[in-house]
Amino acid sequence: MTQDPIKKSLLFVDDEQNVLQGLRRMLRSERNEWDMEFVGSGDEALAIMKERPFDIIVSDIRMPGMDGVQLLNKVKGLYPSTVRFILSGHADKGMIIRSVGPTHQFLSKPCDSETLKSAVSRAVKLRELFQGEKIIGLVKDTSLPTLPELYQRLYEVLNSPDSSMGDVAEIVSSDVAMTARILQLVNSAFFGIVRHIENITQAVTLLGLETISSIVLTEGVFDKFEEKDVREFKIRELYHHSVVVGAYSARIIKKKLDDHKIAEEAMLAGMTHDMGKLAMVNSKNEAWREVYRRHKSEHIPLYQVEQETLGITHAELGAYLLGLWGLSDNIVEATAFHHEPSRCINQSFGILTAVHLADVFQHRSTPADKGSGMSEPDSEYVTRLGLDDQVQELEELCKDEDD
Numbered sequence: 001m002t003q004d005p006i007k008k009s010l011l012f013v014d015d016e017q018n019v020l021q022g023l024r025r026m027l028r029s030e031r032n033e034w035d036m037e038f039v040g041s042g043d044e045a046l047a048i049m050k051e052r053p054f055d056i057i058v059s060d061i062r063m064p065g066m067d068g069v070q071l072l073n074k075v076k077g078l079y080p081s082t083v084r085f086i087l088s089g090h091a092d093k094g095m096i097i098r099s100v101g102p103t104h105q106f107l108s109k110p111c112d113s114e115t116l117k118s119a120v121s122r123a124v125k126l127r128e129l130f131q132g133e134k135i136i137g138l139v140k141d142t143s144l145p146t147l148p149e150l151y152q153r154l155y156e157v158l159n160s161p162d163s164s165m166g167d168v169a170e171i172v173s174s175d176v177a178m179t180a181r182i183l184q185l186v187n188s189a190f191f192g193i194v195r196h197i198e199n200i201t202q203a204v205t206l207l208g209l210e211t212i213s214s215i216v217l218t219e220g221v222f223d224k225f226e227e228k229d230v231r232e233f234k235i236r237e238l239y240h241h242s243v244v245v246g247a248y249s250a251r252i253i254k255k256k257l258d259d260h261k262i263a264e265e266a267m268l269a270g271m272t273h274d275m276g277k278l279a280m281v282n283s284k285n286e287a288w289r290e291v292y293r294r295h296k297s298e299h300i301p302l303y304q305v306e307q308e309t310l311g312i313t314h315a316e317l318g319a320y321l322l323g324l325w326g327l328s329d330n331i332v333e334a335t336a337f338h339h340e341p342s343r344c345i346n347q348s349f350g351i352l353t354a355v356h357l358a359d360v361f362q363h364r365s366t367p368a369d370k371g372s373g374m375s376e377p378d379s380e381y382v383t384r385l386g387l388d389d390q391v392q393e394l395e396e397l398c399k400d401e402d403d
Contacts, residue, residue, distance in 0.1 A: 007035040009052070010120065013045045013059040013071065014038075014087075026113040034120075042066030046074060054082055056123055058107075061088035072102035083123045083324060087111060104324040106152065122323060147325050148220025150175055154213045168209055169201040172216065181219050182212070185243065210264035218242060218271040221278060233281055233292060238274060241362055246270035248358030248398040249351070255397055256349060266351045269334040272327070273355050276318025276335070277302075303339045315339055342381040349385050356381070361395045 012023050020038040027036060037054075039045050043066060045057065057075055061068035072084045084102055089109030107119060147155075153171050157163040173179055179200055186203045187196060197203050204212050222239045249270035253263040280288045291309050295302040303313040319336035334355040337344040341356045357377055364375040382388055 007033060008056070009035045009054045010037070011045060011048065011054040011057045012036065012038045013040075013042065013057065013063070013068070015040050015060065015063040019060070026116065030117065030121075042068070042071035042074075045071060046078075049075070049079060049082075053079060056083040056085065056120060058085040058087050058120070061086050069102065076102040085119070085123075087116070104147075105326050119326065122326075148217065148223075150178060151213065151217045151220050154216055158209055158213060165201065165204050165209070168212060169199075169204050172200045172204070172212065177223075178216065178219060182215055185215060208260075208264060210261075211267055214246065214264070214268040214271050217268070218246075221275065225278065225281065233277075233289075235278075235281075238277060241366070242271045242274055244362045245273060245355065245358045248361055249354040251398050252354040252357060252394055253351070255394065256354075262351065265328065265330060266334075266354045268327070269331040269351050269355050270358050272318070272322055272331065273335050273338050273359065274314065274318065275321055276314030276316065279317050279321050280314050301339070313339070340378055340381075342378050342384070347381075347384055349387075353381075353385065353387075357391065357394060358398065361398050365399065 012020065014020050014023070017040065020040065024036075024038060027034070030036075037048060039048060042059075042063060045059070049057075057072070059068040059071050063071075066074075068086055068088065072086070075082055075084060083104055085105050085107060086103045087107045087109060104123075105119060107116065150171065154168060157167050157171060172182065182200065182203060183197060186207060197206065218239070222235060222242075225235045246267040247270070249266040250263040253259065253266040257263075280292075287310060288306070291305045292302065294300065294309075295305045303315055306313045315336055315338060319332045322335055323332045330351045333344060333346060334352040337352055338355045338359055341352050344352060346352065360375065360377050377391060382391060387394075
């Protein structure tokens with residue numbers, strides 16, 4: 001007899017009963033797939049979570065007594081594998097900033113049923129696809145990184161119909177350290193800009209909103225880690241690799257598809273494709289540290305040692321993390337399969353192709369990476385896409401622009 005699939009458990013928290021009733025009605029069509037509970041306070045939520053675990057919690061932010069931020073902070077500490085959403089329309093800037101640490105996604109009220117269902121369904125499917133018991137075991141003693149506050153502010157502006165280049169420049173300029181790093185980066189060879197960029201407004205105008213937000217996201221996440229905390233794992237080298245892969249990915253898309261919008265998305269995918277490594281470091285998992293040491297000493301591709309030892313790779317963990325943050329399916333897909341794109345259902349040229357090739361190109365141009373097994377593209381995939389005679393040309397395109 002075939003067993004019914006286990007339902008995913010969701011907990012909704014809001015002190016307004018009419019909101020909870022509305023959520024019940026809105027999500028009634030999902031009751032055969034999701035096991036849902038609706039409670040009116042943070043104390044009730046913690047009490048029911050003590051009795052049984054929940055896969056996802058969706059909380060209002062402003063509630064009497066224990067507010068949503070306090071609740072999710074407690075959930076983060078007690079149940080780190082639970083996905084945490086804020087759903088609220090009553091938050092000032094200070095409260096939104098407080099919510100950044102414990103929140104994986106922030107959804108604004110009024111939130112239509114399709115948006116809410118899509119966000120929750122996506123989190124459920126990501127758990128089914130990438131999480132399972134192995135990832136739960138990996139992160140049970142800690143929590144996954146959350147989106148940087150500056151990026152969340154940018155995201156809100158970018159999704160506003162009234163936003164402008166000036167709004168983006170103003171937000172970025174509010175962080176002096178971030179401004180300095182962005183200007184240093186855009187004036188490097190990666191972006192191929194001939195004239196010197198002196199301020200953020202110029203950078204936003206020349207590079208575009210999506211590219212600037214990609215840099216802010218990547219910088220913001222990497223900035224949370226300090227070299228002394230991770231010893232042999234060189235964070236800044238990984239940051240450099242990520243930036244180069246992002247730039248290469250964008251160049252490959254521009255060359256093959258001549259589509260600026262897709263190129264911007266490819267840049268973000270390239271810059272975030274190794275976020276799973278940061279999640280591994282953040283987990284403080286000693287088994288992964290041993291995996292990393294073996295990878296470095298024996299020159300075996302890291303993802304192969306991870307799969308053999310842990311049963312889960314940094315690519316899969318990174319895809320799960322980016323999916324929680326609400327990044328697009330194209331970016332999640334490129335992250336999940338960037339080592340072995342032939343395993344992906346989607347076998348057409350696109351962002352995954354660009355990130356895979358860019359990752360290979362950067363690894364084999366780095367002396368420290370030689371012998372690690374990362375020096376060749378996935379031959380089955382390259383042949384299937386008819387790219388065998390184009391790989392060298394694309395690699396030269398990427399490297400020529402660095403000179």
